[in-house]
Amino acid sequence: MYSLVKQRDTVNKWMERFGVRFGIYKGGNFHEQLFPFDPIPRIISYKDWEDIEAGLIQRVKALNMFLEDVYNEKDIVKKGIIPEEFIYSSSGYLAQCEGITPSKKIFSHISGIDLVQAKDGKWIVLEDNLRIPSGASYPMIARTITRKVSPETFKENAVFDNRNYSTLIRKAMDYVNVDNGLEVILTPGRYNSAYFEHSYLAEKAGVILAFADDLIVENDTVYYKGLFDKRERVGVIYRRISDEYLDPLAFESTSLLGVPNLMRAYAKGNVAIMNALGNGVADDKGIYYFVPKMIEFYLGEKAILQNAPTYLPYYEEDKKYVLANLKTLVIKDVAEAGGYGVMFGNEMDKKQLANITNLIETEPRRWIAQEVIDFIDLEIMDGEERIYRKADLRAFVISEAETKVWHSGLTRYTRSPTSFIVNSSQGGGFKDTWIMKK
Amino acid sequence: MLTLTATKINSGVSSAKANRLYWLGRYAERVYLTLHMLRKHFDLMIDEDQDAYISFCSEMGIENKYRSADDFTKRYLFDTSNSESVINMLEMVKDNAMMLREEIMTETLCYIELSIAHMNKPEVQNRGIEGLQRITDYILAFWGSIDERIVDNQIRHSIKFGKYLESLDLHIRFDYPFSRVNGIFNRMLDSIEKECYICDEMTLLTLKQHFNVDDYKNIGVLQLINSLFRA
Numbered sequence: 001m002y003s004l005v006k007q008r009d010t011v012n013k014w015m016e017r018f019g020v021r022f023g024i025y026k027g028g029n030f031h032e033q034l035f036p037f038d039p040i041p042r043i044i045s046y047k048d049w050e051d052i053e054a055g056l057i058q059r060v061k062a063l064n065m066f067l068e069d070v071y072n073e074k075d076i077v078k079k080g081i082i083p084e085e086f087i088y089s090s091s092g093y094l095a096q097c098e099g100i101t102p103s104k105k106i107f108s109h110i111s112g113i114d115l116v117q118a119k120d121g122k123w124i125v126l127e128d129n130l131r132i133p134s135g136a137s138y139p140m141i142a143r144t145i146t147r148k149v150s151p152e153t154f155k156e157n158a159v160f161d162n163r164n165y166s167t168l169i170r171k172a173m174d175y176v177n178v179d180n181g182l183e184v185i186l187t188p189g190r191y192n193s194a195y196f197e198h199s200y201l202a203e204k205a206g207v208i209l210a211f212a213d214d215l216i217v218e219n220d221t222v223y224y225k226g227l228f229d230k231r232e233r234v235g236v237i238y239r240r241i242s243d244e245y246l247d248p249l250a251f252e253s254t255s256l257l258g259v260p261n262l263m264r265a266y267a268k269g270n271v272a273i274m275n276a277l278g279n280g281v282a283d284d285k286g287i288y289y290f291v292p293k294m295i296e297f298y299l300g301e302k303a304i305l306q307n308a309p310t311y312l313p314y315y316e317e318d319k320k321y322v323l324a325n326l327k328t329l330v331i332k333d334v335a336e337a338g339g340y341g342v343m344f345g346n347e348m349d350k351k352q353l354a355n356i357t358n359l360i361e362t363e364p365r366r367w368i369a370q371e372v373i374d375f376i377d378l379e380i381m382d383g384e385e386r387i388y389r390k391a392d393l394r395a396f397v398i399s400e401a402e403t404k405v406w407h408s409g410l411t412r413y414t415r416s417p418t419s420f421i422v423n424s425s426q427g428g429g430f431k432d433t434w435i436m437k438k
Numbered sequence: 439m440l441t442l443t444a445t446k447i448n449s450g451v452s453s454a455k456a457n458r459l460y461w462l463g464r465y466a467e468r469v470y471l472t473l474h475m476l477r478k479h480f481d482l483m484i485d486e487d488q489d490a491y492i493s494f495c496s497e498m499g500i501e502n503k504y505r506s507a508d509d510f511t512k513r514y515l516f517d518t519s520n521s522e523s524v525i526n527m528l529e530m531v532k533d534n535a536m537m538l539r540e541e542i543m544t545e546t547l548c549y550i551e552l553s554i555a556h557m558n559k560p561e562v563q564n565r566g567i568e569g570l571q572r573i574t575d576y577i578l579a580f581w582g583s584i585d586e587r588i589v590d591n592q593i594r595h596s597i598k599f600g601k602y603l604e605s606l607d608l609h610i611r612f613d614y615p616f617s618r619v620n621g622i623f624n625r626m627l628d629s630i631e632k633e634c635y636i637c638d639e640m641t642l643l644t645l646k647q648h649f650n651v652d653d654y655k656n657i658g659v660l661q662l663i664n665s666l667f668r669a
Contacts, residue, residue, distance in 0.1 A: 018544050180446065184448070195536070199536060199537070199539035200539065202539070202540035203539050206448060213452070224452065225453070226450055226451060227453060232450055
């Protein structure tokens, strides 16, 4: 590993050569920048991984069952496990998806589960991402490069190969493909922050990278528009566009990124969409609170992986606790993502505390509060110096005939010594994640 | 390592993709040939014609908005705010290439990334045209990678159709003899006759009638060449 650290400039040159970037909008302008890579990997022993893997599989199975239930029978609401307000007031809930069961009954084909490791060694789930979780391509290409630059590192360390992520994606696409149609990744375009990932995964999975204009819906069937009006049936779309922009006739009417009538084709079961529309109801920060209960309800098991201690001001008792302990909690706006809408009580002044108190009183459903998890710091290189920074782990779970966890993950770290926010959009960097074979 | 065992081949060329393939070929060849033509003109500027850059602009069909040879060197090569500059030609190659990564592959795209990174280095910009030999090398490697890595004939020949069409256009503009230009024309025909579906057959038929030693420099021929693409 020492060799890997020593050769980090070479690794970064390869990153530049391969165009490993992410896009960011600053002041209304689009910029592309290299995603800072730290050469010291996060290492997870096989024993630890076995527990994490079992917990992730259990969690994603329950979340998929919840999505099927919530858009059909709603047993979990009928049995009083989740109040119906939490379903219908969720911005991720789509009434248009009522009664729709996607191909092979899979809703979340690719789930990105964000975890942190507390100082006592326990892994805790911070967030579920069941819409368009991104970031897997970075450790995948980082591994391709680090194996070139420092082969001895991988001779000396028995690490699971992570370059199979695109194969896992492809297998999931093959599994849900309707009528053996074309398989496409639908991208919003070159100026999307994750465009590198869209194009790289299309290349590595051997599928077509499609833009909205390349697709058309006729007779409730999706076609790829070939040259001179040639039409080729599309069987599965791995979409990298948010629900609201996916079909201007069903959702946001001004969207130029989507495909008109795609929702009709999907509702009729003529195309599979990965991930399914309406998944946002399950990764809502408010619904997160109920995931351990979901696991018990659907699987009859205790959750293997714990949530961070979470309070819902929706419940009077929780609200009292939250308002009395604001200074020690982290408050999250359930409508926000990407590290936005996260406020630490200990960083707020009197005026801000008064403001958030008022908001919690008036819109309790909009907020959750969590105990601050003092998660472990990871070693990163800062010039020639080794320093410690907060880091999380996004694990990727792929659901097809079986539910599998990719033997790697995106470890994101904060570059600021005082911050807990690791998102790339907020200046964070990334590490490879090594799952050891022993 | 778990490898892809799926047998299904996902291939398709939409009209937007055909456009990108064609322009990828055109812009990449434009960078390569522009540097080639520039080297000739910079050589003339040493001791024969200090204003050879003016004739370069004229042959290239661009406005001479440059104050001097030095100004031309800086702004035509490296100025990102100058839409005609070589660095912007490379950006156009990159724009198209990035949207075709799954077809041309990262290993091909990387030669364009390397070219742009090289051109943006201050020490390279200080060296002027001499510092750009590496760009020529990268573009040649790019073409080699296109030939070696792209197995889909339609994709490969669509890019090469754009390449030869651009080459034809520039060689005619820069007054190359018919024998040379005709060789390029035949290479373009060769690409078209393979699996390239983006050439308008009627226009090609008309072009063939006018493409001869007496008429090949006529503006009408250049117009026909530039109307060959359809998607």
